[in-house]
Amino acid sequence: MKRYFSRGPFLEGIRDMLPMLAGIVPFGIVCGVGAVSVGATPFTALAMSLIMFSGAAQIAATQLIADGAPLAVVVLTCFVLGLRFLMYSAAMAPYFKPLDARWRNLLAFLLTDQAFASTIQRFRECDDLRGNTSYFFGSGLVLWVVWGLSSVGGVLLGALIPAAWELDFVVPVCFIAILAPLLRDRISIIVFTTAALAAVALDALPMRLSLICAGLLAIASGLVADRVAARHG
Amino acid sequence: MDRTVALWLVTLVVGALNFASRVSFIAWFARNDMPPLLARALRHVPVAMLTAIVIPALVFVVPGSANLSPHNHKLIAGLAAGAVAWWSRNTVLTIAVGMATLWGVRYLVG
Numbered sequence: 588m589k590r591y592f593s594r595g596p597f598l599e600g601i602r603d604m605l606p607m608l609a610g611i612v613p614f615g616i617v618c619g620v621g622a623v624s625v626g627a628t629p630f631t632a633l634a635m636s637l638i639m640f641s642g643a644a645q646i647a648a649t650q651l652i653a654d655g656a657p658l659a660v661v662v663l664t665c666f667v668l669g670l671r672f673l674m675y676s677a678a679m680a681p682y683f684k685p686l687d688a689r690w691r692n693l694l695a696f697l698l699t700d701q702a703f704a705s706t707i708q709r710f711r712e713c714d715d716l717r718g719n720t721s722y723f724f725g726s727g728l729v730l731w732v733v734w735g736l737s738s739v740g741g742v743l744l745g746a747l748i749p750a751a752w753e754l755d756f757v758v759p760v761c762f763i764a765i766l767a768p769l770l771r772d773r774i775s776i777i778v779f780t781t782a783a784l785a786a787v788a789l790d791a792l793p794m795r796l797s798l799i800c801a802g803l804l805a806i807a808s809g810l811v812a813d814r815v816a817a818r819h820g
Numbered sequence: 821m822d823r824t825v826a827l828w829l830v831t832l833v834v835g836a837l838n839f840a841s842r843v844s845f846i847a848w849f850a851r852n853d854m855p856p857l858l859a860r861a862l863r864h865v866p867v868a869m870l871t872a873i874v875i876p877a878l879v880f881v882v883p884g885s886a887n888l889s890p891h892n893h894k895l896i897a898g899l900a901a902g903a904v905a906w907w908s909r910n911t912v913l914t915i916a917v918g919m920a921t922l923w924g925v926r927y928l929v930g
Contacts, residue, residue, distance in 0.1 A: 639835045639838060641834075641838055648834060668869050669834070670841060671865045671866055676841065677844075692843060696843075756922055759898060760919065761911070763918065764901070766902075767901075775867050781868075786876050787875060790876060791884070809868065
């Protein structure tokens, strides 16, 4: 423990994550509300948050289960959503290589969009292994704890709020909050347009396969657009 | 199948798959094992998958029939939220504007 842990950077990691929690807490609450709407108990909702630890996957899973999709389709869709972690894993790998297996597994479990975004800069700039490890551990741990607590908050809140308020609409709005700022270059807009058209056109496909098919088509369109852009420089 | 059993199965399987993706390059493969085509494809995953989830939620208010009219209050609220998110990059503000628009349009249009 002592070899890779120091208290100062650990606390610093927690502190630097606090502003991001403003976006995480509502999203976690939404995951709790969504879980209740498909019949999860507070304990199941907490387990979903602490084990899956991915808002996008949790919401996609609850939506698909509510639509009656087969479990294989639910799992496949969540798996593709989680493929972005491969990207983060590859980016963090060189910095985590010197750690022992226990620490590597622990930090990998805590790897999320937010933890990646808020720590990668520090890792690139500073090569203090012990400090960086503790900093990442602090950031990831506070996210995990707050994520679990806010989903339980959502379970309690979801039971109180009348259905007429359409609170479940917070789910797509949360996704829009992540998605819209990504649409700043031409290739992203091509990927967005393909996914949107395909998701609507393929909606009649059985077993909610439209979602995963539209996603894969859009990724393919992005690869084609990359190639065209590279050729025309 | 019982809903609780289904939720637990999905939680455990997706949890394991997510952990596998997270730990992949950190513990299992060398960093330069990733084929360049996969690296490029992965960059498009967030936009592609989020769009595929969001757009049907705005367009298919009634399952099975697309509604692109101004009477679709979810579509209007989604567009407003998208504009706010694009300009401000602020999650809390986006949620506030999205929900306020949803309730406002529903109240006005009925």
